[in-house]
Amino acid sequence: MxxxxxxxxxxxxxxxxxxxxxxxxxxxxxxxxxxxxxxxxxxxxxxxxxxxxxxxxxxxxxxxxxxxxxxxxxxxxxxxxxxxxxxxxxxxxxxxxxxxxxxxxxxxxxxxxxxxxxxxxxxxxxxxxxxxxxxSAGGLMAKELVKVRESWNVLTCVKEMRAQAENVTRVHSIYVVDDDDKLKGRLSLKDLLTTSTRSHISDVYIPKVDSVNVNEKPEEVAKIMSKYDLEAIPVVDEMGRLVGRITIDDIVDVIREEAERDYQMAAGISQDVEADDSIWDLTRARLPWLFLGLVGGVGAAAIMGGFEDMISKHAILFFFTPLIAAMAGNVGVQSSAIIVQGLANDDLKGGVGNRLIKEMLLATLNGLILAGVLLIFTWIYKGDFLTALAISISLVVVIIVAGLIGTFIPLFLDKRGIDPAIATGPFITTSNDIFGILIYFSIAKILLGI
Missing domain, CATH: 1.25.60.10 (MgtE N-terminal domain-like)
Structure with a gap:
């Protein structure tokens, strides 16, 4: 086609x-x-x-x-x-x-x-x-489904299924309920076709069936369906009664919308907006994070002002400030992005302490490699080994701190019930820029004896 x-x-x-x-x-x-x-x-x-x-x-x-x-x-x-x-x-x-x-x-x-x-x-x-x-799952589900009672025989079941299927676009599963509509299990079409018409459904149905409560969050439903490769999942109320089903096409919409929200949040957009929205709506969505960036920039400038005498004596430190800030922001975003992805996919293993230790070791390795390259370049470029060493050591410490912040913040937000995707955007970048510059000039001041 x-x-x-x-x-x-x-x-x-x-x-x-x-x-x-x-x-x-x-x-x-x-x-x-x-x-x-x-x-x-x-x-x-x-x-x-x-x-x-x-x-x-x-x-x-x-x-x-x-x-x-x-x-x-x-x-x-x-x-x-x-x-x-x-x-x-x-x-x-x-x-x-x-x-x-x-x-x-x-x-x-x-x-x-x-x-x-x-x-x-x-x-x-x-x-x-x-x-x-x-x-909620209740707001996501459809009422159209095929259900049979465990007390019916196979012949009655087939007749009822034919009548119900007329109103169902796609029959993914056949659900079995008791006389109070409580979900008991599911019915295999193969078992239905190969069983005597006089047999009761209670003798042939499969009691194991995954289901979700009407109050479950759509994101949790998506995780369950993704984990068990389900095309549809039944929804039950507080009493265990079958009230609907959620199909894979609805879950795809949930996943797409969640991805779009997280992407916009990571880009520093606080509301769900589209390119065709009004200028006012787009401004309201972008301005809060841009204001945060402005505050962060003012904070970084204030920190640099506190080291004005040192910068005047070692002007080279000023020229490496953008590099330090950029590395801090990049490392923080990388770390937070991995954690946010793990939280979204529900595949993070171990406690917070283990995760921080792993990130510290990873950041240390990356920092040492990058600092080694920077040390050689700066030493050759300026011929001042002590200054080159101060900048390189600062880079290692900044990368380690940025990695730890990028790991801890999304975990902390998730524990508090706040969307951790916030930690992959300007929030983490701005905070790491400020910490990075403060660490950079503090270490340089100590090592250069100023």
Whole structure:
């Protein structure tokens, strides 16, 4: 299959067809186009054109298109649709996607939209999902699944599965529950096909099944599904009753969003923003960390001012200040990035003490190698061995301290329930710059006897 490619020519053609209201041509053109590609097209159209396309195409396709759109585009389209039209789109969606869209609607029309959904069971499931915190397994799950009772025989089970599967897009697993809907295990399709129709499900189901509580954080659900290579995982309430399932496509979204947040935080952006957001939103997201950098720069300048006499006598120390600050920042970011990655993947072994000792040894080795190169260069460059030695020793100590800070800070933040990704950005860089410069000039002052 040839990959879809959005071009200016295609956008112009679609815009012209919409303007001329050539509906049949538009429908034919987009009939075989994947809904994700249609979403890509709509994201580039104006609000009026986008709404026109959504109203023109069948709901079985446009409902999926809505889930793929940028949030601001989707909001504009929904504002141009009636409650009945929105309800028609929600009818075609799985309950988790429908609940997400309902959650974006103005509160004054939510009840009206829900009342227009003809499938009352579908509406009830959507309402049930809305009561969960969006940052929980309950807010992430869908109600569509296939479940059977342990008291049924195989023949009854197959009949019920056929009826349930009509409302499930993909059947990943068959879950077994008791008469109180408590999750008991899962059913192997192979065992179901090779067992007598008179056998009871209680005799053939597999009691071991991984599950998560409705209140579990999405990040923890992602770790479990990744660890055990699960395509779907059942969700149970506080009483152990099966209430939904989370599928791998939802977890991929969680992982992507978490990665984007961590990347922005590491770059010194305090809010979730995109390139197309307003200048004011982008400024609010960036300014706090830039202000921190300004404070750090002023602090570094103040520290250097305290060593003004020494710098005037040994001007070479001033020229190596950027190198010391850069090495401190780089080493700190490297160390913190490794720790944050380990915390995210849940694969850090040993206690904090062992981790700090390991990082100190690693930093010492790297520092000695780099300091050796710097010693030779500075000695040859200036012919002053004592000054070259002072700069090199300072570099070793700065690298060790920066490595320890870069290791300890994310571990400390994680213990306090704060996102450790903060420690991979300007926070760690600025703090290490200040410590690095202070250590550098203090050691130089001691060794040079000033």
């Amino acid at each position: 040839t990959p879809f490619k959005l071009t200016e020519e295609l956008l112009s053609e679609i815009g012209q067809l919409i303007e001329n209201q050539q509906n049949s041509t538009l429908e034919t053109m987009l009939e075989e186009v994947h809904y994700a590609d249609i979403a890509e097209i709509i994201n580039e159209l104006n609000d009026g054109q986008a709404t026109y396309l959504i109203k023109l195409l069948d709901s079985d396709k446009t409902s999926d298109v809505l889930t793929e759109l940028d949030e601001d585009i989707r909001e504009a389209i929904l504002n141009n649709l009636s409650a009945k039209e929105i309800a028609g789109e929600l009818e075609e969606l799985d309950t988790d996607d429908a609940a997400d869209i309902i959650g974006e609607l103005p509160k004054e029309i939510v009840n009206e939209v829900i009342s227009k959904i003809e499938d009352r069971d579908h509406a009830k499931d959507i309402v049930d999902l809305l009561r969960y915190d969006e940052n």
